[in-house]
Amino acid sequence: MASTRASPPLLLLLAAAALAVFFFSHAAAIHTGASLDAAAAAAASDGDGTKVYVVFTERQAAPAELSSERVASFHHDLLTGVIDDSSSAPDRVVYHYSRTLHGFAARLTDDEKNRLAGKDGVISIHEKVVYRPQTTRSWDFLGLPHRNDPTRLPFESDVIIGMVDTGIWPDSASFSDAGLPPPPAKWKGVCSRNFTSCNNKIIGARSYRDGNTTLSVLDNEGHGTHTASTAAGRAVPGASLGGLAGGTARGAVPGARIAVYKVCWEDGCSSEDILAAFDDAVADGVDVISASLGSGIPYDYAADPMAIGAFHAARSGVVVSVSAGNSGPELGTVCNVAPWTISTGAALTDRRIVTEVALGDGRSFEGSAITVFPHLGKPSLLMDPGSCDDDNLAGKRYKGAVLLCGNGDFGSSSAMAATGADGAIAYRFMDHDMDTAFSFDLPLAIVKQKEYEHIADYYNSTRHPVATIKKSVTVKDAAAPAVAQFSSRGPNMITYGVLKPDLSAPGVDILAAWSPEAPVSGSTDDKRRAKYNIISGTSMACPHVTGAAAYLKSAHPGWSHAAVLSALVTTATPMGSGEPEAEHAYGAGQVDPLRARYPGLVYDASEADYVAFLCAQGYNSSQLATVTGRSSASCSDEARGGAVGDLNYPTIAVPVLNYGVGFAAEFPRTVTNVGPADSVYRATVTTVPGVDVTVTPDELAFSAGTKKLSFKVSVSGKLLPANGTMGASAAIVWSDGRHHVRSPIYVFPHKHVM
Numbered sequence: 068m069a070s071t072r073a074s075p076p077l078l079l080l081l082a083a084a085a086l087a088v089f090f091f092s093h094a095a096a097i098h099t100g101a102s103l104d105a106a107a108a109a110a111a112s113d114g115d116g117t118k119v120y121v122v123f124t125e126r127q128a129a130p131a132e133l134s135s136e137r138v139a140s141f142h143h144d145l146l147t148g149v150i151d152d153s154s155s156a157p158d159r160v161v162y163h164y165s166r167t168l169h170g171f172a173a174r175l176t177d178d179e180k181n182r183l184a185g186k187d188g189v190i191s192i193h194e195k196v197v198y199r200p201q202t203t204r205s206w207d208f209l210g211l212p213h214r215n216d217p218t219r220l221p222f223e224s225d226v227i228i229g230m231v232d233t234g235i236w237p238d239s240a241s242f243s244d245a246g247l248p249p250p251p252a253k254w255k256g257v258c259s260r261n262f263t264s265c266n267n268k269i270i271g272a273r274s275y276r277d278g279n280t281t282l283s284v285l286d287n288e289g290h291g292t293h294t295a296s297t298a299a300g301r302a303v304p305g306a307s308l309g310g311l312a313g314g315t316a317r318g319a320v321p322g323a324r325i326a327v328y329k330v331c332w333e334d335g336c337s338s339e340d341i342l343a344a345f346d347d348a349v350a351d352g353v354d355v356i357s358a359s360l361g362s363g364i365p366y367d368y369a370a371d372p373m374a375i376g377a378f379h380a381a382r383s384g385v386v387v388s389v390s391a392g393n394s395g396p397e398l399g400t401v402c403n404v405a406p407w408t409i410s411t412g413a414a415l416t417d418r419r420i421v422t423e424v425a426l427g428d429g430r431s432f433e434g435s436a437i438t439v440f441p442h443l444g445k446p447s448l449l450m451d452p453g454s455c456d457d458d459n460l461a462g463k464r465y466k467g468a469v470l471l472c473g474n475g476d477f478g479s480s481s482a483m484a485a486t487g488a489d490g491a492i493a494y495r496f497m498d499h500d501m502d503t504a505f506s507f508d509l510p511l512a513i514v515k516q517k518e519y520e521h522i523a524d525y526y527n528s529t530r531h532p533v534a535t536i537k538k539s540v541t542v543k544d545a546a547a548p549a550v551a552q553f554s555s556r557g558p559n560m561i562t563y564g565v566l567k568p569d570l571s572a573p574g575v576d577i578l579a580a581w582s583p584e585a586p587v588s589g590s591t592d593d594k595r596r597a598k599y600n601i602i603s604g605t606s607m608a609c610p611h612v613t614g615a616a617a618y619l620k621s622a623h624p625g626w627s628h629a630a631v632l633s634a635l636v637t638t639a640t641p642m643g644s645g646e647p648e649a650e651h652a653y654g655a656g657q658v659d660p661l662r663a664r665y666p667g668l669v670y671d672a673s674e675a676d677y678v679a680f681l682c683a684q685g686y687n688s689s690q691l692a693t694v695t696g697r698s699s700a701s702c703s704d705e706a707r708g709g710a711v712g713d714l715n716y717p718t719i720a721v722p723v724l725n726y727g728v729g730f731a732a733e734f735p736r737t738v739t740n741v742g743p744a745d746s747v748y749r750a751t752v753t754t755v756p757g758v759d760v761t762v763t764p765d766e767l768a769f770s771a772g773t774k775k776l777s778f779k780v781s782v783s784g785k786l787l788p789a790n791g792t793m794g795a796s797a798a799i800v801w802s803d804g805r806h807h808v809r810s811p812i813y814v815f816p817h818k819h820v821m
């Protein structure tokens with residue numbers, strides 16, 4: 068394989084290396100793009116032999132015609148015959164889904180589940196799946212207008228963003244409702260009785276945990292507060308983390324309203340709770356749902372609660388914005404891959420946070436970490452404890468010393484802090500994730516292996532080695548935008564023929580509002596608290612796109628999910644150099660909200676298009692009914708004969724057998740003119756040797772009576788052995804001279820995927 072970053076040895080290394088544990092358990096709350104724990108979840112039974120299952124049922128009638136009592140009794144009737152013990156059906160039900168979805172969640176034994184599966188009216192039954200939550204200068208970087216522009220508030224204030232996350236810290240200045248009118252008339256949501264902090268900014272607040280909807284919506288993890296303020300926070304001048312990354316913190320749409328749906332708790336975010344949140348959010352009247360939650364692996368659409376919830380949302384015109392996952396740079400790791408969601412990868416911004424290590428001999432080295440501790444007093448002793456794993460450090464005391472951790476495979480920063488050490492210096496195998504700075508609960512500088520060796524040489528060279536770790540500073544990084552190493556890569560393992568992630572947005576070292584109940588570093592031993600914090604993850608990239616989508620909805624309230632996706636994708640700024648996974652890393656490129664507002668043309672799609680796509684995917688009637696909620700759903704022969712690439716998607720993914728093997732594929736597309744009525748667009752193709760792209764016709768003339776026009780893209784050739792990249796990147800740009808509607812085409816050999 069061409070990409071050294073995706074080679075099998077790296078895969079093995081990652082699976083075995085303790086640094087993976089370091090990131091994903093000790094700093095899970097920080098390295099937020101989330102990961103899924105299906106195995107752990109599946110094993111979790113409730114002690115009485117029951118487990119929570121989500122049951123999709125046939126649609127009874129239009130939701131408006133059904134009282135919640137009738138829905139509940141339909142569910143109870145289904146359960147009554149299958150329950151083994153003396154408990155009643157209502158005792159077993161966790162949620163009734165009846166507002167936009169059709170089904171329920173209930174505690175069942177294996178036997179009960181099997182009996183229920185055989186009953187009429189039951190479409191499918193799913194085991195609980197647990198998701199995990201997956202970070203300001205970024206808006207300036209993207210060019211969105213600055214400040215609380217009063218002329219924008221009237222438009223933005225009609226837009227409601229549903230945040231499906233860890234709750235919110237309402238007292239943050241980022242959620243002030245100063246100058247905002249009461250909620251728009253379309254709003255049908257509520258604030259949970261226990262949550263008294265709703266205002267004209269936070270207009271809804273609900274929580275879901277195992278059927279209990281009365282728990283506090285307050286965010287004690289920080290993640291939900293961070294994502295909500297990134298999407299829609301008010302401009303707050305003078306925000307910083309302990310003086311670091313100071314400036315005005317603001318969201319994309321400071322005037323938009325926030326509705327909070329808390330589904331994530333210490334143990335993750337469960338499918339039955341997520342579905343209940345989607346069911347409510349769509350019925351409550353949100354315009355955009357933002358879910359920075361992810362599974363470590365992609366799930367088939369019919370087995371993915373987020374994909375199912377999102378299908379119903381998109382059908383109702385609600386845009387669903389999700390994170391691509393934090394499992395990069397390995398190929399095939401992108402999660403949340405349904406084409407009716409917008410999946411965002413994490414890019415670096417032009418600002419990097421660095422931490423300097425200064426040695427007693429006057430030399431200094433650049434390390435990676437967010438260190439906002441008071442300056443270490445006089446340079447401390449440098450000690451070499453062997454390996455810095457948790458077991459080895461347990462019970463040791465290193466007060467007054469800076470630890471030198473020499474095996475590239477260190478344990479948790481809390482174990483280091485517990486020794487009383489003033490600080491620590493460590494390196495990572497293969498310089499992994501050095502593009503992202505993380506907070507730890509002691510001054511810890513992570514240096515590259517080569518620099519580590521210089522420090523170790525110095526340590527050996529003198530009887531009284533001293534070193535200090537300075538407070539972090541920000542530096543300009545001219546290389547941005549590039550994709551973060553941790554950002555999950557395509558291909559989309561559920562459908563090779565749909566490009567995921569769709570696009571990229573800033574997700575590294577993002578400053579945004581924080582919960583004062585949550586430790587700065589995410590480590591429970593860390594006693595530091597902050598109003599603003601710097602964190603990274605595709606979780607932080609997702610709300611940038613959520614905010615951009617809300618910005619589009621404020622300008623074009625009637626646009627469908629697909630139209631918003633298309634506008635964001637076709638106007639994204641292409642990324643490129645030095646990214647071996649190319650479009651599989653960054654999708655169409657970096658989101659550009661301002662250009663997206665006037666895309667010229669959009670690739671629209673409706674429910675029928677998504678159904679045809681699922682038919683082409685080979686779905687049978689029960690899988691189709693599970694996703695669509697329509698028990699009568701079935702595929703026509705024509706739909707079965709279709710190709711997944713026929714979906715009117717704004718990007719084109721062309722999986723081919725292998726290098727040097729001839730291929731030819733056609734992609735029908737239809738564009739809708741959303742710009743000036745009388746416009747003539749011409750297609751320009753850019754491609755690379757070995758890949759031929761033709762567009763027929765290559766001119767489209769729109770008029771007042773002709774808003775939609777179709778064309779065909781033919782892609783053929785022989786993929787040449789890759790040079791530095793795995794696939795070949797081409798593109799079509801439709802232009803009328805003013806608008807440039809760009810669709811990337813990515814050709815890749817799927818034999819080389821895993």
Ligand SMILES: *[C@@H]1O[C@H](CO)[C@@H](O)[C@H](O)[C@H]1NC(C)=O
Binds near residue numbers: 281
């Ligand atoms: C929800 O949890 C709270 C706190 O644990 C408890 O007091 C309440 O009874 C629970 N409600 C339901 C409906 O289970």
Ligand SMILES: *[C@@H]1O[C@H](CO)[C@@H](O)[C@H](O)[C@H]1NC(C)=O
Binds near residue numbers: 260261281282
């Ligand atoms: C929320 O209110 C309900 C009903 O008033 C109560 O049972 C529950 O314990 C409260 N939960 C919290 C976290 O205060």
Ligand SMILES: *[C@@H]1O[C@H](CO)[C@@H](O)[C@H](O)[C@H]1NC(C)=O
Binds near residue numbers: 520523524527
């Ligand atoms: C430092 O000294 C130790 C023990 O004498 C030795 O094992 C190690 O290789 C030396 N490190 C370097 C970088 O010279």
Ligand SMILES: *[C@@H]1O[C@H](CO)[C@@H](O)[C@H](O)[C@H]1NC(C)=O
Binds near residue numbers: 687688
């Ligand atoms: C549909 O496919 C799923 C997944 O392969 C399978 O479990 C199910 O039994 C199938 N249903 C029908 C009606 O064929």
Ligand SMILES: *[C@@H]1O[C@H](CO)[C@@H](O)[C@H](O)[C@H]1NC(C)=O
Binds near residue numbers: 755
């Ligand atoms: C390989 O690299 C060369 C030089 O950068 C470029 O011109 C060529 O198009 C690339 N080939 C493919 C198949 O991408």
